[in-house]
Structures are given as C-alpha cells and as structure tokens.
Amino acid sequence: MALKAVVFDVDGTLVDSEQEGHRVAFNLAFDEMGLAYRWDRDTYRALLAIPGGVPRLRHFLGTQGADGPAAEELAVGLHRLKTGHLDAMISGGGLSLRPGVSELLDDLQACGIRLAVATTGSGRWVGPLLDRLAPGTFEVVVTGSDVERLKPDPACYRLALALLGVGPSEVLAVEDSASGCAAAVGAGLVCVVVTNSDTAGDSFGGAALVVSGFGGPGTATVVADPLGVAPEPPLRCGALAAVLSAVASADARKAVGAR
Numbered sequence: 001m002a003l004k005a006v007v008f009d010v011d012g013t014l015v016d017s018e019q020e021g022h023r024v025a026f027n028l029a030f031d032e033m034g035l036a037y038r039w040d041r042d043t044y045r046a047l048l049a050i051p052g053g054v055p056r057l058r059h060f061l062g063t064q065g066a067d068g069p070a071a072e073e074l075a076v077g078l079h080r081l082k083t084g085h086l087d088a089m090i091s092g093g094g095l096s097l098r099p100g101v102s103e104l105l106d107d108l109q110a111c112g113i114r115l116a117v118a119t120t121g122s123g124r125w126v127g128p129l130l131d132r133l134a135p136g137t138f139e140v141v142v143t144g145s146d147v148e149r150l151k152p153d154p155a156c157y158r159l160a161l162a163l164l165g166v167g168p169s170e171v172l173a174v175e176d177s178a179s180g181c182a183a184a185v186g187a188g189l190v191c192v193v194v195t196n197s198d199t200a201g202d203s204f205g206g207a208a209l210v211v212s213g214f215g216g217p218g219t220a221t222v223v224a225d226p227l228g229v230a231p232e233p234p235l236r237c238g239a240l241a242a243v244l245s246a247v248a249s250a251d252a253r254k255a256v257g258a259r
C-alpha cells in the first residue's frame with residue numbers, strides 16, 4: 001500500500017514540550033494557587049506515565065493524600081491555570097518545533113502526503129501552537145478534547161483515520177512514547193518512534209522503526225530497525241514510505257503488530 005498520510009503526535013514529537021513547557025506551566029499553577037508542590041524533571045518524567053493533564057494532577061494529588069470531590073475540583077482548577085500559562089508561553093514564542101521536523105513536514109508535503117495530528121493534549125493550546133509553528137500544515141487535528149479515552153487508547157488515531165477518510169494500511173504514525181506508539185498500533189497504523197530525552201531507552205512494542213531524532217547525520221541514530229529498512233538520517237518522506245512498504249508483507253505486519 002502506498003503512503004497516503006502521516007499522523008504526528010505533538011508533545012515530545014513535533015515539539016519537545018513536556019519538561020520546558022508543560023512542567024513549567026504546572027509549577028506556575030501550583031505557585032498561583034499558593035501550593036508548595038513543585039515537579040522537578042525526574043518527578044515529571046515519572047508522571048508522564050499518566051496521560052492527560054487533569055488525570056496526571058488527579059493522580060499526583062492522590063499520592064499527596066488529597067482525593068474526593070474537593071481534590072477533583074482542585075485538579076480541574078489547577079489544570080485551567082496551567083493551560084493559561086502554557087497558552088502565554090506559546091503566544092510568547094516559548095516553544096518551537098524539534099530540529100528536523102520542519103524539513104520533514106516540507107518534504108512530506110512536497111511528496112503530496114496528507115498531514116494530520118493526533119494528540120492527548122488539550123484542544124485549547126494545541127490549536128494555537130500548531131497555528132504558530134506550522135500554520136495551515138495539518139489537514140486534520142485530533143486532540144485530547146475530541147475523544148473520551150486518551151492514549152494509549154487508540155481513539156484519537158481512529159478518529160484521525162475517519163476524518164482523513166483513509167484506511168490504516170495507507171497511514172503511518174510518528175510518536176515519541178510507548179503510550180503513543182501503543183495507541184497508533186492499536187488503531188492499526190504502522191508507527192515510527194522518534195525518541196527524546198524523556199523516552200530514550202524506553203521500549204516501544206510494535207514500533208516499525210525507532211530513531212533518536214529527526215535531524216541529519218551525526219544528530220540522529222537508528223535505535224531499532226526490526227524490518228531492516230536501514231534509513232539514512234535525516235528522516236524524510238522516502239524513509240517513511242520505505243517503512244510502510246516493508247510492513248506491507250503479511251509476516252512483516254505480524255512482526256510489528258500492525259493490522
């Protein structure tokens with residue numbers, strides 16, 4: 001099957017947004033509420049196992065002995081403040097595309113490949129972020145506000161496929177995390193993982209290719225290549241198309257868990 005569309009994750013993939021973006025915004029929200037909590041990098045990295053800002057806050061407050069309706073109200077209130085701080089960061093130019101992403105998006109568009117987004121992030125900040133960093137680039141944008149169940153549930157990828165009107169065998173997902181890879185593979189997509197400082201060293205069951213970055217030689221290495229595609233960095237349209245065609249054979253599809 002020929003590659004028709006690529007669906008990108010946002011946090012950690014298009015933008016290295018977690019430690020310098022979300023974590024900082026969460027801490028500003030704690031401070032604004034007069035709470036002494038502060039999430040350092042290691043604490044936040046561990047909390048990333050909980051997808052979604054509100055569920056992450058709810059879980060954390062639970063570990064601090066706060067649960068029930070008051071804690072739920074606090075989690076929602078903190079998340080609202082956090083999203084406001086993140087919005088301010090985005091409009092102030094505080095976040096940028098990861099190195100090599102802009103070149104990959106340009107190359108995919110030059111090859112006529114349709115582009116979409118499927119993220120757990122809240123719609124309130126995802127729209128402004130994409131408008132600022134990649135205006136008019138993504139034909140379909142599915143956020144955590146559009147689905148009931150967040151990654152690793154495949155709901156956001158299934159909705160992206162439906163809105164694109166294409167089948168999973170013609171589409172490839174680009175993710176940064178095990179949870180995101182599981183969501184993409186669960187929706188039947190072939191998944192390429194581009195690790196970052198929070199996910200390097202994790203295992204990505206079902207990934208058809210794992211690389212350490214989008215950039216050129218010397219800045220990105222092939223971490224796992226179960227199909228033997230052996231793509232030369234930087235990651236471009238040709239490499240993604242080669243991964244999809246390598247998975248096309250029935251036994252290769254079984255090996256990476258795509259349908």
Ligand code: XBP
Nearest residue numbers: 010011022051052053119120121122
């Ligand atoms: C990453 C997430 C999000 C962000 C925080 O989503 O799990 O929850 O960490 O954003 P993805 P919100 O990698 O799928 O982009 O606070 O808006 O949830």
Ligand code: MG
Nearest residue numbers: 009011012176
């Ligand atoms: Mg991510």
